[in-house]
Amino acid sequence: DFSNMFARDLLPAKNGEEATIQFLLELVDILTNYIRKTFDRSTKVLDFHHPHQLLEGMEGFNLELSDQPESLEQILVDCRDTLKYGVRTGHPRFFNQLSTGLDIIGLAGEWLTSTANTNMFTYEIAPVFVLMEQLTLKKMREMIGWPSGEGDGIFSPGGAISNMYSVMIARYKYFPDVKTKGMSAAPRLVLFTSEHSHYSIKKAGAALGFGSENVVLLSTDERGRVIPSDLEAKILDVKQKGYHPLFVNATAGSTVYGAFDPINEIADICEKYNMWLHVDGAWGGGLLMSRKHRHKFSGVERANSVTWNPHKMMGVPLQCSAILVREKGILSGCNSMCAGYLFQPDKQYDVSFDTGDKAIQCGRHVDIFKFWLMWKAKGTIGFEQHIDRCLDLSQYLYEKIRNREGYEMVPNTPTCVFQCVFCLQEYREKLHKVAPKIKALMMESGTTMVGYQPQGQKVNFFRMVISNPAALQSDIDFLIDEIERLGHG
Numbered sequence: 001d002f003s004n005m006f007a008r009d010l011l012p013a014k015n016g017e018e019a020t021i022q023f024l025l026e027l028v029d030i031l032t033n034y035i036r037k038t039f040d041r042s043t044k045v046l047d048f049h050h051p052h053q054l055l056e057g058m059e060g061f062n063l064e065l066s067d068q069p070e071s072l073e074q075i076l077v078d079c080r081d082t083l084k085y086g087v088r089t090g091h092p093r094f095f096n097q098l099s100t101g102l103d104i105i106g107l108a109g110e111w112l113t114s115t116a117n118t119n120m121f122t123y124e125i126a127p128v129f130v131l132m133e134q135l136t137l138k139k140m141r142e143m144i145g146w147p148s149g150e151g152d153g154i155f156s157p158g159g160a161i162s163n164m165y166s167v168m169i170a171r172y173k174y175f176p177d178v179k180t181k182g183m184s185a186a187p188r189l190v191l192f193t194s195e196h197s198h199y200s201i202k203k204a205g206a207a208l209g210f211g212s213e214n215v216v217l218l219s220t221d222e223r224g225r226v227i228p229s230d231l232e233a234k235i236l237d238v239k240q241k242g243y244h245p246l247f248v249n250a251t252a253g254s255t256v257y258g259a260f261d262p263i264n265e266i267a268d269i270c271e272k273y274n275m276w277l278h279v280d281g282a283w284g285g286g287l288l289m290s291r292k293h294r295h296k297f298s299g300v301e302r303a304n305s306v307t308w309n310p311h312k313m314m315g316v317p318l319q320c321s322a323i324l325v326r327e328k329g330i331l332s333g334c335n336s337m338c339a340g341y342l343f344q345p346d347k348q349y350d351v352s353f354d355t356g357d358k359a360i361q362c363g364r365h366v367d368i369f370k371f372w373l374m375w376k377a378k379g380t381i382g383f384e385q386h387i388d389r390c391l392d393l394s395q396y397l398y399e400k401i402r403n404r405e406g407y408e409m410v411p412n413t414p415t416c417v418f419q420c421v422f423c424l425q426e427y428r429e430k431l432h433k434v435a436p437k438i439k440a441l442m443m444e445s446g447t448t449m450v451g452y453q454p455q456g457q458k459v460n461f462f463r464m465v466i467s468n469p470a471a472l473q474s475d476i477d478f479l480i481d482e483i484e485r486l487g488h489g
């Protein structure tokens, strides 16, 4: 009975050990119950409520903070309610985001990480995690194809930040004085990226002082891939205006279509104009682990930097994103500030393992352990099997939708074999409103979740993401049946 017990009764309180263990066991019971239900298809994906309903307090679930401590009994109820009104992103019928699934080893890794509660900035306080990060980054660089896995890299708080790193180090490479003197030390610099690329490249342009107008969007073909001749024409146009073309982002697995830009052709152009080539493989990076599918990354070894998010296609729990760089030492050159209170040069160990000064953050969460542990538990072969299975499943969806009456593939080619996007042809007239309406009904019924969006001139369509190891062909069938049930209802 925790009704008369409070946080102050737990460790480090005197004699708090038994209460601490009982409290944590109770919490584990809540979590394991949640996990069991997550994989049970008779459980809903979500129990949707509007923000005002949750803010008003659902069945005693009070989000307001209090001045006085609440009992441990109430704290456990709050934990149960938090999960109850959340979304089961590990549910086999959750297809809404690029990050889906609930990997048990990854979860164990995250629990251990929180228990260790340390900071990645120095070897001094995170010796094992720092070494795990170094070894894992090297392995990832080997998979990219950089000689002996040499180079640099760091785990960052997500793909957008990893992409931002790439822009920063490109600028540092060509205009190092910007670090100390600011943008006045460089000419007007221009970045190039696909019209289908992730918005983080534009955001990096704005945040880093390039200006979003100096992020030039490249035209794409019908499959959403950059047209290399358009890149070259736009570079020449920028040069003719007297500006400096600095950086090209090639996307490997675009956010909506799952398109892969032609890296080799883009690399040829970057070499010709002496520009930095970044590959944003935040979504597609996992394919590097598949002997069957890694050809989509052909030419990636020619990139100067690569973003790769194991928390997407590879199912590592959020967050886990790496920026990998071909040139050793450049991250440190770009970002180091040599804070004397943290990065003392006269420590008793090799201070090159104090990796924190490479980062734009100071404090850095341990994102590596869950990934390292999963890699240990599955082996490279296990990740490969997962990737191949996801792509087989999306091929199944593609075949199912392709000739189905009332649907249209977007794009209508089999390019995006792992991310099928479709819409209900039958309602073309009012189509723009159809996907949002079905999605709203879907959330209210709580049975499944899939995302939608417009793209260019296209009306809203569904984007199907398959990255969840728990999803089966029967879950794909369920989703299609459910869309039809809700659409006709």
Ligand code: ABU
Pocket: 096, 097, 098, 099, 159, 160, 255
């Ligand atoms: N950082 C891109 C995530 C997008 C998505 O999950 O849909």
